[in-house]
Each structure stands twice: as C-alpha cells, then as structure tokens.
Amino acid sequence: MSSPLRGAPWRGWRAHGVARAYARAPRASLRAPWRDAAYCVVDLELSGLDPRAHEIISFGAVPIDAGRIRLDGARHGLARPTRPLAEEAIRIHGIRAADLADAPPLEEALETLLLAMTGRILIAHHASVERGFLAPALRHAGVRLRGPVIDTVFVARLWLAERDGHLPGRMTLAELACACGLPAHSPHTAIGDALTTAQLFIAASTHLDARRPETVRELARAGTRLAQLASFAGAPPEHEPAVTPP
Numbered sequence: 001m002s003s004p005l006r007g008a009p010w011r012g013w014r015a016h017g018v019a020r021a022y023a024r025a026p027r028a029s030l031r032a033p034w035r036d037a038a039y040c041v042v043d044l045e046l047s048g049l050d051p052r053a054h055e056i057i058s059f060g061a062v063p064i065d066a067g068r069i070r071l072d073g074a075r076h077g078l079a080r081p082t083r084p085l086a087e088e089a090i091r092i093h094g095i096r097a098a099d100l101a102d103a104p105p106l107e108e109a110l111e112t113l114l115l116a117m118t119g120r121i122l123i124a125h126h127a128s129v130e131r132g133f134l135a136p137a138l139r140h141a142g143v144r145l146r147g148p149v150i151d152t153v154f155v156a157r158l159w160l161a162e163r164d165g166h167l168p169g170r171m172t173l174a175e176l177a178c179a180c181g182l183p184a185h186s187p188h189t190a191i192g193d194a195l196t197t198a199q200l201f202i203a204a205s206t207h208l209d210a211r212r213p214e215t216v217r218e219l220a221r222a223g224t225r226l227a228q229l230a231s232f233a234g235a236p237p238e239h240e241p242a243v244t245p246p
Contacts, residue, residue, distance in 0.1 A: 018111055018118075019143045025119035030148070030217035034205050035067040037216050039150075040120035041201065042113070043194040044130050045093045047085050051132050055081040056106060057095055060190030061116040062198045064123075067206070069198050075116045076191035078103035093188045110137055121216060125173050125197045127151035147220075152200045154222035156180060159204040161229055162211060176200065 028037035041062040048054030056079055063073040078095070080103040090096055103109065124130040127149040135145040156176050160168040173196055174184035182199050186192025208214050218225075 018114055019138075019141045022114050022118045022138075023143050023146075027119055027121060027146075028216060030215065030220070032216055034209065034214045034216055034219055038120045039064040039123050039201070040117045041123040041194050041198040042117065042130055042134070043124065043190045043197060044133055045095060045188070045190045046129075046133065047081055047083070047089050049129065051136055053083075054089075055079070055083065056110075056133050056137065057081050057085070057100060057103075058093070058190040059109070059113050060192070060194035061113055062191075062194045063116065063120065064198055064202065067202055069195070069202070073116070074191065074195070075112055076194075077109050077112055079106040079109035080104065081106075106137065107141075110141075114138070114141075114143075121148065121150065122146070123150045123152060123197065123201050125152045125193065125200070127153075148216075150201070150216075150220050151223060152176075152197050152204070154226050155208070155219055156200050156204040158222045158226050158229075159207050161226065163207065167226075167230055167233060173197065173200075180204065 041064065043060045044056050045058035046054055047057055058076070058078050060076040061074065063070045078100055080100050085095070085097055085100075122130075122145075128151075131145065131149055138145050153176075157168050157171075160179060168179065171179060173193060174187050177184045177196050177200055180200060180203055182196070182203060184192075185195045187196075205214055205219060208219075
C-alpha cells in the first residue's frame, strides 16, 4: 500500500526555508549537561500504527529550556487525513471526522511542528511510534529527522528502577506519571500527553542527575541502560511497540 504522503505538495516548505532551517539549526552537544539543552516534547495522535496505511491527525509540542517547561511556546494542531478514520481510532483519541473537516492537510500542519522542533532535541513517549511517522513525513519534505530522540518510557522507568530497587513493569503514560507522583493531563490528546511527557522527563532527569551527572547522550541511552539492568537482573528483554517500517 502506498504512503498517504506520496505526491504531497512540499514545495511551500522549501520556498519558505522551514525545512532548511530545521536541518541546519545548531543544537546542544550530546555531551552537554541535560539542563543546558533545549528540547521539544512531541506527541502525535494517529489513525493507526502502520505508517504505510495510517496518518498523523493531531500533534502537540511542548518546549523545555533550562529544565523548565515553556507553556508560552506550546503548539498543537490537527491534520486532515486522506482516508476515513476507523472507529477504534476514534474511541481512543475522540477525534471525529467532523473535527478534521476544516483542518489543514498534513503538509501544512507539520510546518508548525517543524518550526517548534527546530534547534531542539526531540523527546517522545514510545519514541518508536513518533519516529515511525515523523521520519517519512519529513523525508517527503527532503529533510531527515534529526536524532537522537529521547524516550521517556526508558528515562522514567530507569529512574523508578533506581528509586525502588527493581525493574518496573510496563505502564501507560498516565500510569507511569502516577508512579512518579505526577498528574496526567488530558490523556489521549496530543497537547495533554505532550505536557505529561514533558513533566515526566524533567522529574526523572532531575532525580537521575542527583545520583550522577546526566548528559543529553546518557538520557538518549536510557533504553540501553535499562536493558543492561534487566540483563543483570535476569529479566527477559523488552521490545518497543510494533510500528511497521515505512
């Protein structure tokens, strides 16, 4: 099945230099202390989990500077899909076809997101999902998704493992936030989940940093560090949610 993005008119992005600015913008060194970097927390609401058949229908982006959330810079938006929404997807995120009827097409909606991401390290919860959809979308704009992508699934669970002395089980974003003593904001909305993820990242990174200095690179390696703990404890290896490669 062909991608829903194939043939999309990306020329406007190039004309306005948005893609070029994203690709060339300087960012913090991976060796920098984590608080010295600028981040963009991104959450996507989707019509399904297969990037070849499903689409981005909503996004939320929350910036973090100097270890603090900047609500004044938060952005969110809708994108009109090219295919009908499945009932199962509507039950999860509550976004109906009527809500998307006047939304811009994906190529226009993503311009706002790309601007929010420019010059920042990307953070996501279950990053393989966001990466699986954003990478092909940006590729159609002639841009490569810049890494690393820090995954709060691993960062937060790494902190819980150190705090509690054992590996925590699989949890939803809301459950993980609760385990860390944080509120969950409007679950299954892009901006709400992005805000919850931002708070989770800051809390977990702060506590990990209190034990040993954390850099951008070390937080990006949280999945590897958690796997090493699991191996030491004799726990079975974990796998991220399945996303069909585009």
